[in-house]
Amino acid sequence: MFVLFFLLPRTVRNRLLFLPIAAMTASFLLSIPAFLAVWPGGEKAADEGLWSTTYSMGTIGLKQLDLILRLDAYSAMMMVVVTLVALAVQIYSLSYMHGEERIGWYYAVLSLFTSAMLLVVLAGDYLLFYMAWEVMGLCSYLLIGFWFTEPAARNASIKAFLVTRVGDVGFAIGLAIIWLTVGSFDFHVVLPAAATWAPGIATAAAFMLLFGAMGKSAQFPFHVWLPDAMAGPTPASALIHAATMVAAGVFLVARSLPIFIASGVALHAVLLIGTITAFIGATMACVQYDIKKVLAYSTISQLGYMFIGLGAGSITAGLFHLMTHAFFKSLLFLGAGSIIHALHTQDMREMGGVMKKMPWTTATFSVGALALSGILPFSGFFSKDFILDSLMKQHAYVYYAVALLSALLTAFYMTRLWIRVFVGEPRNENFDHAHESDLKMLVPMGVLAILTVVVGFGIVAMGGFLGSEGEFPNLLAASASTLTALAGIGLGWLLFGGGRDMEALRSRHSLVYQMVSNKYYLDHVVDTTAADYLTLSKGVNWFDKVVINGVVNGTAVTSRWLGNKLKLMQTGKLQTYQRLAVAAAVLIVVIAMLMKGV
Amino acid sequence: MRVGVEFFIWLAAALFVLGLYGALSKRSAVMIFMSLELMANAININLVAMSRFLTPNLMTGQFFAVFMMVVAACEIGLGLALVLALYRQTNTIEVEFLDQLKG
Numbered sequence: 280m281f282v283l284f285f286l287l288p289r290t291v292r293n294r295l296l297f298l299p300i301a302a303m304t305a306s307f308l309l310s311i312p313a314f315l316a317v318w319p320g321g322e323k324a325a326d327e328g329l330w331s332t333t334y335s336m337g338t339i340g341l342k343q344l345d346l347i348l349r350l351d352a353y354s355a356m357m358m359v360v361v362t363l364v365a366l367a368v369q370i371y372s373l374s375y376m377h378g379e380e381r382i383g384w385y386y387a388v389l390s391l392f393t394s395a396m397l398l399v400v401l402a403g404d405y406l407l408f409y410m411a412w413e414v415m416g417l418c419s420y421l422l423i424g425f426w427f428t429e430p431a432a433r434n435a436s437i438k439a440f441l442v443t444r445v446g447d448v449g450f451a452i453g454l455a456i457i458w459l460t461v462g463s464f465d466f467h468v469v470l471p472a473a474a475t476w477a478p479g480i481a482t483a484a485a486f487m488l489l490f491g492a493m494g495k496s497a498q499f500p501f502h503v504w505l506p507d508a509m510a511g512p513t514p515a516s517a518l519i520h521a522a523t524m525v526a527a528g529v530f531l532v533a534r535s536l537p538i539f540i541a542s543g544v545a546l547h548a549v550l551l552i553g554t555i556t557a558f559i560g561a562t563m564a565c566v567q568y569d570i571k572k573v574l575a576y577s578t579i580s581q582l583g584y585m586f587i588g589l590g591a592g593s594i595t596a597g598l599f600h601l602m603t604h605a606f607f608k609s610l611l612f613l614g615a616g617s618i619i620h621a622l623h624t625q626d627m628r629e630m631g632g633v634m635k636k637m638p639w640t641t642a643t644f645s646v647g648a649l650a651l652s653g654i655l656p657f658s659g660f661f662s663k664d665f666i667l668d669s670l671m672k673q674h675a676y677v678y679y680a681v682a683l684l685s686a687l688l689t690a691f692y693m694t695r696l697w698i699r700v701f702v703g704e705p706r707n708e709n710f711d712h713a714h715e716s717d718l719k720m721l722v723p724m725g726v727l728a729i730l731t732v733v734v735g736f737g738i739v740a741m742g743g744f745l746g747s748e749g750e751f752p753n754l755l756a757a758s759a760s761t762l763t764a765l766a767g768i769g770l771g772w773l774l775f776g777g778g779r780d781m782e783a784l785r786s787r788h789s790l791v792y793q794m795v796s797n798k799y800y801l802d803h804v805v806d807t808t809a810a811d812y813l814t815l816s817k818g819v820n821w822f823d824k825v826v827i828n829g830v831v832n833g834t835a836v837t838s839r840w841l842g843n844k845l846k847l848m849q850t851g852k853l854q855t856y857q858r859l860a861v862a863a864a865v866l867i868v869v870i871a872m873l874m875k876g877v
Numbered sequence: 878m879r880v881g882v883e884f885f886i887w888l889a890a891a892l893f894v895l896g897l898y899g900a901l902s903k904r905s906a907v908m909i910f911m912s913l914e915l916m917a918n919a920i921n922i923n924l925v926a927m928s929r930f931l932t933p934n935l936m937t938g939q940f941f942a943v944f945m946m947v948v949a950a951c952e953i954g955l956g957l958a959l960v961l962a963l964y965r966q967t968n969t970i971e972v973e974f975l976d977q978l979k980g
Binding site for chain 2: 849850851852853854857858861
């Protein structure tokens with residue numbers, strides 16, 4: 280679909296939008312039977328995979344290099360999630376991006392992205408995984424920079440690409456380590472073998488893979504690109520930066536968990552990084568004015584949660600949260616898009632009272648918000664609780680405390696957002712002609728909302744499906760987390776309920792506020808370290824321009840000089856040639872005589 | 878002293894070199910042709926002398942010299958025709974001015 284759209288001229292493709300939507304629907308419909316086919320298998324399917332295709336790519340040295348597509352439990356689940364969210368986004372975009380001049384291109388890249396993501400989840404070996412991973416990075420770059428005439432979008436897309444690229448370097452090194460150790464990229468070969476590796480090697484490989492995952496999934500300190508990526512179109516953000524691409528890193532770690540388990544250190548690192556990310560993501564979300572940025576930091580925080588789940592050793596916890604998060608976060612983003620579309624602003628300070636004008640949006644958005652805060656009976660409650668539960672099982676009390684605190688902050692900032700946007704006096708001049716979004720935007724949101732409500736109850740089934748037990752959280756944990764969530768909501772209401780501003784908060788805790796507002800000055804740190812690197816780059820550049828170009832150009836110049844000199848021989852005059860011929864003849868005779876020893 | 882074959886060979890060589898010098902350094906095309914003619918005749922002398930002194934019965938050299946004289950004559954006719962045509966084109970017979978093929 281991408282190739283086709285790429286080749287078509289703009290006006291033609293702008294009218295052919297039904298094609299990618301049809302393709303996406305087809306993909307979604309296909310993924311359901313695939314999922315159902317794998318479902319009954321459960322544990323066994325998780326290990327062996329239901330179906331696979333291998334494409335041989337030749338050999339490296341003596342070892343065979345194959346690209347494998349394999350459908351197993353994880354792939355099937357992810358396929359359904361990805362195609363569903365992608366379909367929702369595509370239908371939503373019909374309305375949101377209506378009238379956009381380059382809409383054909385938008386759909387083309389969206390299609391390419393979805394296919395790349397599907398390849399990532401279907402990959403049966405690390406190499407194909409990596410290649411599809413890179414394509415996703417490209418699409419992210421293209422979509423963030425969709426409105427490339429805006430400098431903000433340009434910079435953000437480059438930033439996103441570069442930061443994830445840094446992670447990808449680690450990923451590539453990890454691939455090299457795996458190849459050197461096992462001689463194959465195939466998951467079914469590498470993962471069972473991982474248990475037999477020396478801890479050092481397992482750690483090295485795991486860390487390198489973790490590097491890649493951190494870049495893609497916006498873990499601290501690679502999270503800096505995600506908030507800026509909000510310069511792209513909102514539905515694209517919903518798909519890529521909430522539900523799918525950023526989840527790819529989580530997926531990588533989940534797939535590679537045997538390697539992490541073989542190296543205890545790496546697993547611990549995952550837990551630690553996840554916790555830090557969850558916490559700082561939540562804190563930064565509390566002080567943002569832009570709706571999308573709040574959601575972006577929230578995503579960072581939730582990704583941290585997924586890493587916590589994985590770091591606690593439970594694939595199910597991480598992946599289940601991935602699934603629920605995909606649904607409710609994309610729902611939230613689509614809702615935000617709906618609001619932005621109606622009010623023409625992204626700044627929360629200019630919103631308020633939306634509830635009166637846009638009931639459906641309010642309803643669906645609230646479902647998403649409650650799910651995110653972890654309130655019963657929405658899915659977010661189940662998945663978040665599962666993660667907290669896993670922490671308890673590991674007796675990781677400190678981490679548990681921090682995660683719980685982050686949950687409190689999550690509820691807090693969502694409440695803040697909700698109050699600011701939906702309740703109170705409207706502060707926006709567009710408010711009067713704001714209207715509810717049309718069906719194309721509402722239906723996807725509605726579907727996602729329903730899923731958000733329902734999916735949570737499937738936790739036991741999903742657990743069995745994904746290979747480890749999933750259970751309803753026990754009473755103690757459940758009450759603890761629910762209390763925390765309610766506390767968060769209460770706190771939010773307290774501080775913002777009466778339409779009070781953040782001045783109170785700021786004045787009381789100005790230092791903390793400063794630090795959190797400025798993203799912990801992380802960007803500054805990056806800038807200063809980058810400055811040194813820049814001088815190195817300049818030096819290398821000089822070398823390249825002067826020396827290497829000198830050699831290349833020098834060859835050309837020398838040839839020309841030589842040619843000019845030889846040209847003098849070609850005088851065009853008869854006698855010159857005669858003289859040369861005679862001289863040559865004499866020379867030959869002399870040489871012949873010398874050689875014969877006369 | 879007895880005149881041997883060496884004498885004639887030296888004579889031929891001298892004439893040849895003179896002709897060569899003329900062919901290489903004369904400006905006029907006609908003079909170049911004269912020098913070429915001189916070279917050809919030097920060779921004729923060489924041939925006849927060798928034949929006379931080494932294999933007088935066969936007379937190969939003499940035959941060949943006659944052939945060469947005929948060829949030389951034809952060659953001169955052709956060459957002078959060329960010079961004539963050249964003069965009609967460029968109004969000069971000096972070979973210095975023929976450098977259109979200069980590279």
